[in-house]
Amino acid sequence: MNADDLSVLLINPPGARPCEPPAGLALLAATLEQRGIQHKLWDAGIEGLLELIENGGDGSDTWTIRANRNRSSHISGLRNGKAFLRFDTYTRVIGDLERVLARHHSARYGWHLGLSNITCDMRRPTCSSELLQAVDTPLSDPFVAALRPRFESLLEKNNFTHAGISINYLTQAPSAFALIGLLRIMLPRIRIILGGGLITSWLNRPDWKNPFTGAVDRMVSGPGAEALLDFLGQDPVREPIYPMNSSVGADNMILPGFNELPLESYLSPGLILPLSTAIGCWWKRCAFCPESSEGVDYQPSGTPEEIVTRISRLAQIYKPRLVHLLDDALSPAVLSTLAGSDIGVSWYGFARFGPPLDDPNVCRALARSGCLMLQLGLESGDEGVLEAMGKGIDLAMAGRILHNLNEAGITPYVYLLFGTPAESEPEARATLAFVAKHASVIGFLNLAIFNLPAYGPETASLSTFPIDDSDLGLYRKFEHPRGWNRYKVRRFVNVEFRNHPAIAPILRRDPPVFTSSHAPFFRIK
Secondary structure, eight states, X not given: OOGGGOEEEEEEXXXXXXXSOOHHXXXXXXXXXXXXXXXXXXXXXXXXXXXXXXXXXXXXXXXXXXXXXXHHHXXXXXXHSGGGSSHHHXXXXXXXXXXXXXXXXXXXXXXXXXXXXXXXXXXXXXXXXXXXXXXXXXXXXXXXXXXXXXXXXXXXXXXXXXXXXXXXXXXXXXXXXXXXXXXXXXXXXOEEXXXXXXXXXXXXXXXXXXXXXXXXXXXXXXXXXXXXXXXXXXXXXXXXXXXXXXXXXXXXXXXXXXXXXXXXXXXSSSOEXXXXXXXXXXXXOOTTOHHHHTTOOOEEXXXXXHHHHHHHHHHHHHOOSEEEEOOSSOOHHHHHHHHTOOOSSOEEEEEOSSTTTTSHHHHHHHHHHTEEEXXXXXXXXXXXXXXXXXXXXXXXXXXXXXXXXXXXXXXXXXXXXXXXXXXXXXXXXXXXXXXXXXXXXXXXXXXXXOOEESSXXXXXXXXXXXXXXXXXXSEEEEOOTTSOOHHHHHHIIIIIITTOTTTXXXXXXXXXXXXXXXXXXXXXX
């Protein structure tokens, strides 16, 4: 098909945190722009959420009445920063907006709506038959029903030949398939391609059999630019689409997808600009990691110097309040280069416990570059568990890094994972002891209980069984080899760990719902 005859609708479905634009679709839009292919990028997530909030919640109780009355001022407060001036104010704002959504009339039909967490009793994202029901009855989805006028307007103004939908999270799947159903009704001949993190995980199941034939024309795994062009009958990508090499001038570095999005609509005090420095993870040795089981190769988007130059130039163009570096873990080379640069904007992202962060001078230089917060996956405070998980973390060094970052003015956001096969109660208590010892230099904590991936080399050695009768589940239950079952883990985490006097204050200051996405704004003065 000739490029002039093509028109593509790229959709970000509801179900992700509505605080920043979708980076992946913006890059796909850049691919289409470079090829001269007509396209439209639609963030149905933020538009649908705002529409449901505007509709208000049902109920005559005092809390719901207050929440409905203040919903517009709460949205404004999240955008202009006033909601962030006091943590108790922020908590009340988030609680009220969650209340409006929770009391939406769709709750009577089994929907449980929130700012980020969206579920439906009859639309399990791990059950293909229920997702196909969403295709057959699209207007039973509250987001799709609310967005129908906007959807009709888009279709009236554009003669779309193809649609691409990116589904990264389980919470996005029900509404995404409902949107597919509405597309099939309104444009029966449109061709639909699905991609994103969740689709990648499904396609990499060894038992994968496509249950969506007829509803979807193609599903793709991994980065989507080349697959999208092939789907459109165009030549594949010959070089990275990300405008990042040193020969590209600042005027040509604008990502057109971002310009098509409602950048002032997101629920953050200023634009969060999401950027990646690479595809995949440079470490790629952790047990139970999808990067390994799904065969994602590490692909940096240029030399460290080119990457930092690109970030700086894009920051000059878009003037964001904050840059979010999306990598699974920033490489040591990129961190070192950032440490010698001033990109002109505050930023945060994931890094590993290890060099160069063990050097206090590097941490101070990172702070000068604009780094406000680093997310760090510690997972455990026990050396044996870390070794079994392939984390490559030395706990003594991890402690020094936490102190280095804190002294430099960079907030550590630490992630812990309880209940892995190598852990039992003594190891969990070692994690508690490590965190309590370093509590004064830990800014935020994320606690998670281990979910066993359904497939992967480590799973074969465990006794496993299904969680339920769904056919698209990503996890399985398992018999813990050391008897540290889920009930015991939950009880330890909720009763002992969360209530430890040194740890409880850290947990209380984590922003509800938005967590790490909004945490840096409590650092920005």
